[in-house]
Amino acid sequence: MYGALLTELESGATVVTANNRLARTLRHAYDQQAMVNGLQAWATPKILSWSQWMRRLWDESRLCGGRASDLRLLEDSATILLWQDAIRSADPNAVVLPVTQLARGARSTWAQLHDWLVVDAEEWTDVGLSPDQRAFLQWSGAFRSFCTERSLISSEQLCGLLTADVAAGLFALPGKLLFVGFDDWVPARRQLREALEVQGGEIIMVAGPTDHHDVRAIMLPSSEDELFAAAHWARQKLEEKPEAAIGVVFPDLASRAEEIRRVFGDVFEPGWRVTGWPADLPLNISYGRALADTPLVNTALLLFRMAAGRAVFDDMSLLLRTPWWRGGESECGHRGRLEIALRDRVRIEFRLQECLSTAEKIAPLFASMLAVLIERSQQVSAMGLRPAADWAHWLTDLLKATGWPGDGSLDSESWQTMQAWNTLLAAFAVAGEQREPISHQDAVSVLSQLAHDQLYQVEGPPRGVQVMGVLEAAGHQFDQLWVCGMARELWPAVAQPNPFIPLSLQRRMGMPDCDAGQTFAYTERLTHRLLGSAPSVVVSWPGQLDGEELAISPLIGVVKRQETTVADSTWNRQMLNHGEPEWLTDDKAPPVVIDGCSRGGTSLLNLQAVSPLNAFIEKRLGATEIRRPSVGIDALRRGNITHKALELFYQSVTNRTQLADIAAELRTEMLSAAIKSACRNLPGLYDPFMQQLVARELQHQLERIEAFIELDIQRPDFTVGSLEEPREVSIGPLTIRVKLDRLDTLESGGRFVIDYKTGSINRQDWNPDKPRDLQLPLYVSTVAHDADAVAFAQLSVRGIGFDGVGIPDTGIAGIRSPGTRNRIQVKYQHPQTDEVIETWDALREEWFHLLERLAAQFAAGDFRLDPLNPDSAQGQFAVLSRVYDAQTADWWAESDA
DSSP: OOHHHHHHHHTTOEEEESSHHHHHHHHHHHHHHHHHTTOSOOOOOEEEEHHHHHHHHHHHHHHTTOGGGGOEEOOHHHHHHHHHHHHHHHOGGGOOSOHHHHHHHHHHHHHHHHHTTOTTOGGGGOTTOOHHHHHHHHHHHHHHHHHHHHTEEOGGGHHHHHHHHHHTTOSOOOSOEEEESOSOOOHHHHHHHHHHHHTTOOEEEEOOOOOOOEEEEEEESSHHHHHHHHHHHHHHHHHHOTTSOEEEEETTHHHHHHHHHHHHHHHHOTTHHHHOOOTTOSEEEOOOEEGGGSHHHHHHHHHHHHTTSEEEHHHHHHHHHOSSSTTTTTTHHHHHHHHHHHHTTSOSEEETHHHHHHHHHHOHHHHHHHHHHHHHHHHHHHHOSBOHHHHHHHHHHHHHHTTTTOSSOOOHHHHHHHHHHHHHHHHHHHHGGGSOOBOHHHHHHHHHHHHHHSEEOOOOOSSSEEEEETTTTTTOOOSEEEEOOOBTTTSSOOOOOOTTSOHHHHHHHTOTTSSHHHHHHHHHHHHHHHHTSSSEEEEEEESEETTEEOOBOGGGOSOEEOOOOOOOSSHHHHHHHHSOOOOOOOOOOOOOOOSSOBTTTHHHHHHHHHOHHHHIIIIISOOOOOOOOOSSSOHHHHHHHHHHHHHHHHHHOOBHHHHHHSOHHHHHHHHHHHHHHHTTTOTTTTSHHHHHHHHHHHHHHHHHHHHHHHHHHTSSOEEEEEEEEEEEEEETTEEEEEEEEEEEEETTSOEEEEEEESSOOOGGGGOTTSOSOOHHHHHHHHTOTTEEEEEEEEEETTEEEEEEEESSOOOOTTEEOSEEETTEEEOOBOTTSOOBOOSHHHHHHHHHHHHHHHHHHHHTTOOOOOTTOTTSSOGGGHHHHOHHHHHHHHHHHHHHO
């Protein structure tokens, strides 16, 4: 494999490849050949990718006084920023799409025009240009002006400039120059090659093998099945012959990169999701991800952003969990507890200062790093506008002060990421030379954008399975190759002409994707090259996509068809399908040790009624779901404000007579004071936005509470007996703490249990047959045995009023008695029967027995799981309950039966 090329390299020839991946592959092959020949040291072979070769010629031109000597070459990051400036300056009001997206399209078009030598073609003067094409003319004109004024040149212009130097005889020509992996030669590259030949250079165009020895075609049911089949095939071939060169090619690698990486990882290393991606895994997937998405760089950008002194909670959460700054590993447990605490104390956006006191108590090292960020935020305020280079130096100092990139030593992948970050930071500093000084906010935005635009891939192992796209596979040779996606409807792809270039110009020059015929011819050449890249090739396609039947691409030709079975997609499904079942006896939890109040209050019995496993997880194990900080005032805090305001008000107004005698103005004043007092503990009250929200909340709360008080005035006489009074009550074997919102004494001497609700209510949740909310039934059974009625008092946008159940004729609107009257049923039923509970006394008795049963079940250690119950420990508790595994096991048991 590559034998002729390696021989030429040994003789001193220079090889230029179509891409970096092929250059690395050839270097590895050359090194392996040298070791096989018994060499202990050897000269570095002259292997360069096209971009590396262009950069080398550029350097020679500068040294030799060529055209490059009076110009400065724009780095990629500076080029994209300059295009953005050009677009903004050309017509700021006409830009609809994001400028970064337009800049990428404009730069790609600029490169295509230079490749085809049509920057100044006559079609650009056509009066029939589209709005997109006229816009590009404006942008490119502004870009040219920027470059001319500052003596700059972009990498897209290098080929034309260096061709002139070659034609002038400026360069010393290499003995022999071989080009490998080039499917097509655009005019600019062809012109450079011809100039080299005129100067006497020995140019060799290396064509890959064209013989198609053993090509087999396989149809899989779907694209997912095709992906899994290719991954299992690659692993099998690797196990059969570890030293073999095995390739898998995807035409749509860029759009499916994450899915492909996930599936191949599952097949090659099933535990990678837990243990991480192994550094020595014999698998190299060529498509990278944005540098900003790597944890190391993401942490650096987080620190830069948060140095302004403010943060959104998602950023703070990541910073608390990342190991890539000081204390990230040694203090990880404390930082986890700090995150839980902060979720209850801050809003979704907040000042860092708000976290400092809490952090000092829970995670001191994190607090010290937080103090550094707060200190640097004061510098940010004082610095104002600075050149990008100043911000780069300032950020480097900040990262050092905060212990980035962490306490441990860097492995190979992290070290490569660190080098890529340093290169990006240097490019950011250089790019800023072409711009005016910028603020900290703009510096964060520009650097983040550059990091998101830069695709980054850790240099993978040269051995093992190579997964790549069609273009990147150019020039590669394999022992075994699988090519996916070869369906007639998918390959060749639909032609997509460049919208920024006149279509007549594209067709005149035969540019890529200018029409269906050109696309078909180009794709045919790619396919022919792919099928000759290995002695044994498997071609596959999905038989169906979005309900449409697919057939094999006509570009494949007549090949042998091979039947295959669909591989089990995942290892756990393989174990379910092929393993022998083993039934285990349920492991019952030990009974509750009664040594005081049980944790959880009334919610314990609610959970036991709905999902015993939830009750066990929360009230026995002490687990709680992590709540998300609110943007403003969330439903929980809004309910707390209502409860507290009503408590404060009714502490001074203890009966209906006093309530009716208070003047409306005084009542409004008292309520306003109570609501303001209830709002004092809201987080972020310093913030102007939050102050506006609180002002609006005060008005809404006042309107609803006044409407509720008017409703209270219309009731028969009552006296407020207790408000938010904590108690300990016994039910069955349990003692639990409760806090009753309000307990009124009625004119008749009976009592009325009230629970304020600011959300949705449903008194059917009290139904003994399907209970979900047993708070008020518990109060009736333990605190107010003689209660005449219980009710939700609703204060929300849904309405104001009472909704409850009790004895007949209480005189309170919204209170109904149980039973059936005039064919209208107030539906409360005995458990597991259709028998209606007819009286208030019978309902209270049924509630009492229900609560005793639930308390006994909890105390006995009952933690049943019902996989079909949507409330059975799903969501965040699924990691403990494994409810989804239980659903899979049920499916498996049914299919086995």
